[in-house]
Amino acid sequence: MWDSGRGGPRVVGLKELCFRAVRRHLACLSPSAVLDLPTPLIKDLLPHLTVCQLDELQPELNHRGISTHPGWIRVLKELYGPKAIDLHTEEEAKHEVMRMLFKLVFYGYTNPFVQRNITNLNTPSFLWAAAKCIKRFFLIASSSQPFESLTAEQRPLLNLLENHIRSVGITSCINIPTQHALYVLHRLLDHGAAEEVILNVQCPITLAWVLHGRGSQYLHPELKKLMHSKTAGCNSQIASATADSSSFSPGLETRLSEDQDGHFIPCKRSKLDSLLVENKSSKGHSTVDPQVLCRTFNPCTSPPTGVCPWGRIRCLEIRECLSDSLKVLNAALPTFFCLGSLTLHSFSTFRDSDVLGLAKALKLLYESSQSSLSHLSVSVLPYTKLMEMLLDASPKVTSLYVEIQSVMWGATHHPTTAKSALPAELPLETLTVKVAELQTDLHFITSVLRRSPHLRSLHVAGVRLPSGSSQSQLLSTLSESNLCLRSLNLEDMKLSDCLPKILHVLSSLKLEELELNDCRLLERWTDKEESLKQLVAALKTAPSLHTLGLAQNRLARNVCVLAELFSGSSPSSLKHLDISSNFIQPAELLEFAEKLRSHHPPQRLTLDLRKNPGDRDPSTWDTALKKLHPFCVVLFEGWRSTDTMVDHVSNM
Structure with missing residues (x-):
């Protein structure tokens, strides 16, 4: 048989024809029809199965000692192209496939793989299977239809996501999503298991909405107006809609009763829908109060007390952190006791005043003695001194990541601050310092290292020293002060004159990982082969x-x-x-x-x-x-x- 698919005509053998037939009719066969096949034949079949079929058969295949890894890798290569590299275990590959396809199918994005397999993917069974695998959900500013479906015919899917999602990404401002989207966020953050938020948009009011009640006691003035603008009127209308729930839509009742996984009582959608339309058409803002939204969309299952739980944000990442957002965060930080990890990234260099405000807020947080913050990541700082200020303000941080980039045009004004009060010993276990400066203050970095005897992982990149200086001082400090170090990554640094110190580090420390990338190791070695042999002998x-x-x-x-x-x-x-x-x-x-x-x-x-x-x-x-x-x-x-x-x- 000739097949004129992608890549031109080719002969299709009987074996491949049989595999295609199995793929097409697997739902009509018993699982044993595949599982009882010889192992080599099953392995040849895997790349021909659909995503849902791979997911369904994986447990039994694993029980037989057969991995579905080749099937998932085949999908990855079709999604990413022929250069997709096999770096995944079976579960990692499966998670990556489900993550990508869930986003594409849920939001209705076009993709060649999705277009070819739309019959198998655009189904409730696929979204259900994918939702069981993914741990991160991204709210993207597209049409409101995906979120409206989660409040109606796909509400059981929302229940499943609520139990599985651990991380929520937000890529739109609070005045862009519909109330359906805010309700979905409320379910994931407050009723669900999500404790990580990734904010991909520069929107202070959205950040304030995320922080309010979920670990911080701070309430932004503008958010306060939005929270209470419609609450009173909305509550009375909800009560009316809830009281009259005997004549719900038969069509909706039928759909819900057919889904065995949807454990909720149908309620009168017609009144709820009219209420939402009325809210949208009213002058001014519709309420963004999650408590009110929950009773609006889900009155039949609201808590007996009428008050929803508030979630806890333990990991917060802001990827476009400009001054306005940082001011909101700084105001909330002193009472943000449950926060364990904070990542702030700006595409431009932070201003001095921004970082000083952050340091002040961190200091107030730690002075409360209730702080859980152990990981801090800030990029990009304008100069090295501010790293010292952040450490001074965060004496209990065990993991610190900073990027430093000097302003190249004109001199930077360094504000006058009190003398550093860094303790004699820091609890740091992980430290990453990436520098983009014409000249770096190596003394400060070595000073931090001497105060960090518990350090287990160090990554330093881009350190530039004056002409004639050497990185030997850094390596000597490691050998003397950081005996617990297990992972060392030095990148984009000149180490060609430091071979004796590198050999000493290898003999002094019990390293498990060593990376010397872009370090011009051979640049000044007179006998490159002999010097490399010395390094190999030490390794x-x-x-x-x-x-x-x-x-x-x-x-x-x-x-x-x-x-x-x-x-x-x-x-x-x-x-x-x-x-x-x-x-x-x-x-x-x-x-x-x-x-x-x-x-x-x-x-x-x-x-x-x-x-x-x-x-x-x-x-x-x-x-x-x-x-x-x-x-x-x-x-x-x-x-x-x-x-x-x-x-x-x-x-x-």
């Missing part, structure tokens, strides 16, 4: 090390030295080796592969070869990959020779 003496990253270091032909990591009587226990973006050419990779074959890694090695010029000699490159395949999971995506100059510039 082999670190028995706890399982991840090594050496991306963007221009290893090129010297990559073959790394094969010695697994030679001798005490081979390295590495599980992941990243040598991407190192301008490794096919002949060099082939030599590396042949050396690795003579002394295999003791366990299967994940080898990252992305962004290396494999297309210079595709045949030799493919031969090298085949030699690596028996003992390596190779991560590689296509390379274009036109990218060579980009790679060269990125490593200069």
